Amino acid sequence: MIKLDSKIPEGPLTEKWTNYRSSHKLVNPANKKKLDIILVGTGLAGSAAASSLGELGYNVKVFCFQDTPRRAHSVAAQGGINAAKNYKHDGDSVYRLFYDMIKGGDYRAREANVYRAAEVSNATIDQLTAQGVPFAREYGGALDNRSFGGVQVSRTFYAKGQTGQQCLLGAYSGLLRQIGKGTVTMYSRREMLELVVIDGKARGIITRNLVTGELERHSGHAVVLATGGYGTIYYLSTLAVNSNGSAAWAAYKKGAFFGNPSFVQIHPSSIPVLNDYQSKLTLMSESLRNDGRVWVPKKKGDKRPANDIPEDERDYYLERRYPAYGNLVPRDVGSRAAKERCDAGYGVGDTGLAVNLDFKDAIDKQGKKAIENKYGNLFEMYEKTTGINSYEEPMRIYPAGHYTMGGLWVDYNLMTTIPGLFAIGESNFSDHGANRLGASSLMQCAGDGYFIIPNTITSYLADEIRTPRIPVDKPEFEEAQKTVQEKIHKLLTINGSQTVTSFHKRLGKILWDYCGMTRNEAGLKKAMGMVEELEQEFWRDVKVPATANELNQELEKAGRVADFFELAKLLVTDALNRKESCGAHFREESQTETGEAKRDDRNYSYVTAWEYNGENKPPLMHKEDLKFENVEVKERSYK
Amino acid sequence: MSKMLRYSSLTKKYIMALAGFLLMVFLLIHLGINLFIIPFTENHQDIFRDGVHFMTTNPLIKIMEIFLFGGFLVHILIGIILQLRNWMARPVRYAKSNHSQGSFFSKYMIYTGVVILIFLIIHLGNFYFVKLGLTEAPEGMSRVADDHDFYNMAINLFSNKIYSGIYIVLFILMGFHLNHAFQSAFQSLGLNHSKYTPFIKAVGDFYSIVVPLGFILIPLYFIIYY
Amino acid sequence: MNIKLKVWRQKSAKEKGKFVKYTLENASPEMSFLEMLDALNTKLILQGDDPVAFEHDCREGICGCCSLYINGRPHGPGEKTTTCELHMRSFKEGKTIVIEPWRSRGFPVLKDLIVDRHAFDKILIAGGFISNEAGTAQDANSILIRKDKADEAFDSAVCIGCAACVAACKNASAMLFVSAKVSQFALLQQGKVEAKQRVQAMVRKMDELGFGNCTNTYACEAECPKGISVTNIARMNREFFGARIGTQKS
Secondary structure (H helix, E strand, C coil): CCCCCCCCCCCCHHHHHHHHHHHCCCCCHHHHCCCEEEEECCCHHHHHHHHHHHHHCCEEEEECCCCCHHHCHHHHCCCCEECCCCCCCCCCCHHHHHHHHHHHCCCCCCHHHHHHHHHHHHHHHHHHHHCCCCCCECCCCCECCEECCCCCCEEEECECECHHHHHHHHHHHHHHHHHHHCCEEEECCEEEEEEEEECCEEEEEEEEECCCCCEEEEECCEEEECCCCCHHHHCCECCCCCCCCHHHHHHHHCCCCEECCCCEEEEEEECCCCCCCCCCCCECCHHHHHCCEEEEECCCCCCCCHHHCCHHHEECHHHHHCCCCHHHCCHHHHHHHHHHHHHCCCCCCCCCCCEEEECHHHHHHHCHHHHHHHHHHHHHHHHHHHCCCCCCCCEEEEEEEEEECCEECCCCCCECCCCCEEECHHHECCCCCCCCCCCCHHHHHHHHHHHHHHHHHHHHHCCCCCCCCCCCCCHHHHHHHHHHHHHHHHHHHHCCCECHHHHHHHHHHHHHHHCCCCECHHHHHHHHHHHHHHHHHHHHHECCCCCCCCCCHHHHHHHHHHHHHHHHHHHHHHHHHCCCCECCECECCCECCCCCECCCHHHHCEEEEEECCCCCCCCEEEEEECCCCCCCCCCCCCC | CHHHHHCCHHHHHHHHHHHHHHHHHHHHHHHHHHHHHCCCCCCHHHHHHHHHHHHHHCHHHHHHHHHHHHHHHHHHHHHHHHHHHHHHCCCCCCCCCCCCCCCCHHHHHHHHHHHHHHHHHHHHHHHHHHHHCCCCCCCCCCCCHHHCCHHHHHHHHHCCHHHHHHHHHHHHHHHHHHHHHHHHHHHHCCCCCCCCHHHHHHHHHHHHHHHHHHHHHHHHHHHHHC | CCEEEEEEECCCCCCCCEEEEEEECCCCCCCEHHHHHHHHHHHHHHHCCCCCCCCCCCCCCCCCCCCCEECCEECCCCCCCCHHHCEHHHCCCCCCEEEECCCCCCCCEEECCEECCHHHHHHHHHHCCCCCCCCCCCCHHHCCCCHHHHHHHHHHHCCCCCCHHHHHCCCCECHHHHHHHHHHHHHCHHHCCCHHHHHHHHHHHHHHCCCECCCCCCHHHHHCCCCCCCHHHHHHHHHHHHHHHHCCCC
């Protein structure tokens, strides 16, 4: 059995990364050209990594399943990107950012990684600004910051409600520049379906050309996954509908451990589920809670229009329960509080599964213009989807599956347990513990891509300079391709009577009900049985039309959903194992008398890393014990 | 010609706009003289003849004439080249015609342009070529280069109701052409400003109505009074 | 509501396409346009037919994947709306909805309603970037930028690369797309160093790829889901000639 080694450098926390950078092995420029790096995914992490690795002189091959790198779902991040610049002179520092992340993650993240993420955040802002990302500015011409996501300083850089788009386009422009220079080769409309491991090292991937259906083999000295999260496992989520967990899952099945799979963030403010055919939940940025007040009627089942309910009959439950943070509580807390009210019968709207987010006070105080300036595009988005003008009446919001803190387990080098396989951005588990704070996702992605992976991969590749280009006719490639072919063949020949989407919907519902915002042992066990049953039904009765040798979107979906069934079981397994409540993972068995999460540091202060153990066999659990030497582990209270 | 083809699309548009401005200035001067065909002053005939004389004999104007013809030629040639490229840019057309908002007249520039070109050729045949001695002057009228009788030639033409009718229609189409052209030329030259563009557009609307209307007044006068 | 559709079907880039009529019963006015197509595809799959291929991803109007030329308008009726944000409540029952792919020499059809928009990447590769390599940037606040300039640059930068501008343009011109990127960088101090090469390289590439010329019709602006203004085109015209005049003979 492999022993987990997080490879954290020696020395004090504040010096680890500096020491690492000045002592790791290097590759000389002439050798870099001879080293191939495969990079899958072109979100902020992927694009940033591709451009910086290209700039260093490596031969980089980049893959994405969309038509162009710019479509990756980082584009949809709204609120902002954090950095410890302390431009507001409000006492911020790298340590404070680090501390907020550790605390926000409910003490389930690795100190050294988080500190490094905070440390490189400043360089990230410099880099993005230099690339022409038009961050918001003050009249004096300096960059503006806002407060975001349950912290007490203003450290969030933003570009209206489209920060993710602007950051991604910045990184994408750098990537394009490298494509023009020939250091990066772009393979778009390619989906990674299998990882190739040769002599224990990641050496290549099998991709499907989504236009022609052709299976292709690509080899490299290292493989980097930047494939994002698996939040679409819930079917309805704030993610792009094509986002998926298949690349990470392929890596898992080839030996990469999966860290904390059950840590899934449910975002408190999304447009609620309105009907049965809905395909997607649109996020309403957390920043709205800076000015919006969340409430439900005090009377159960009060169906009056929101504006007709007088002030004293409204329950501003976040302000009531959490007077210190009020509407600005972190996401997990806000989500559960909404669920609690709706489950108790106080929800609004036809389904009763929604709460009001009211801007009336803010508009009265600041004027409509000010609110429009801050959130104009969000109000527009809301109106487009629902047809409701929220300057006039409150928005209705409800939690939705959003971000996966869990992901491939990586060490300090961001390398998985397969040598030569790296995971960056949301696809790894590393920086957010059990709950992610707002505006820290873009920060982590950009930091991983621009500043961390270029160092750590160089350290790995320094030992690979003697390895010649890897030929793709090796038996390992042959075998990997065969596995993929068999799976495709199987999916196409079932010819059952139900669509892929209908299965995905049902899977999502099971997970949402039993492994969503709150979980309990009985529910999880039930869910496990239901997922297994549904999976069998899928392989018996799914209908995938057309053939493998053409553009076939149903086939693409089918492969992803098939993987989701397996991932779902791991998710439930992990949730069953963790009998404490922490961050986004709320076990009903572990709560305080007032219904707050109760963490169990004595028994669960560790990261679970699951090892694949063969088909239909329970996975093996490994533990990475978490040591907190630089923060005091406290109860996470927002009261 | 082949060099012109190799110009970037922006350069072509730039030349198009500059030539267009030249033609618009010319049109204004042309109108200024033409209006004296209408007897709203007693010596209108003399003024008209003086004007014609000046325009046909002044050496500076002679030089300007070269530019003017160049302007015409370039405007027409580049206009056609641009249009051909534009058609080529969409080899498969849409089944459903476009319903997007946008400058209405711009969609017909090539057609209004071609009509103006055809008229231009007729017009040149009627007047300019006479001056050059390339075509015969109508009977009873002088064709001596420095003493051509444009006044009577014009009267002669406008007394033909069909010609006058065509002339009027032509200038309405010219108005359409000018309406888009005026503000479009500013845009092509990169002049678009939140403060001034509305004013430019207003001037363009004014120009594209008043100038064609001025030209139309002449045949209208003949239709009404003869 | 019952919906009648006329949809462009084309098996692949090489094969010829044609319009096929479909009807969809029991659609709801609250469905998004793409959810309506999802429902149609479910019906087609269960009937044993090939579903309609169309591109989509984020379904919240920001990724730029969705396209579709609906009843003569890119992204269908509605101001500043992408197809994924369009809802069936914008359509009258009983009238046939005609759905076509983007049409342009620069964007060949790959299948049904999916086109290849790779040409946009190619234009940006030619110069749509600021050459700043990771780790070389100075402190972000060392360059101050006027707020109005930064805001204007942002307004140009919101382009999602969906290509509705090309689809709407009667000349299939890519001027709005190219000028938005040129403007974003021209407005920011950081972008000025390479401004002259950038605009020339991008225009050259745009012409080379066979896009049409701008005739200032402004249908692009009217159809841009992000409301990008044609003042960007004017700015690019200015930038381009400034660059042509201001650079040495090479």
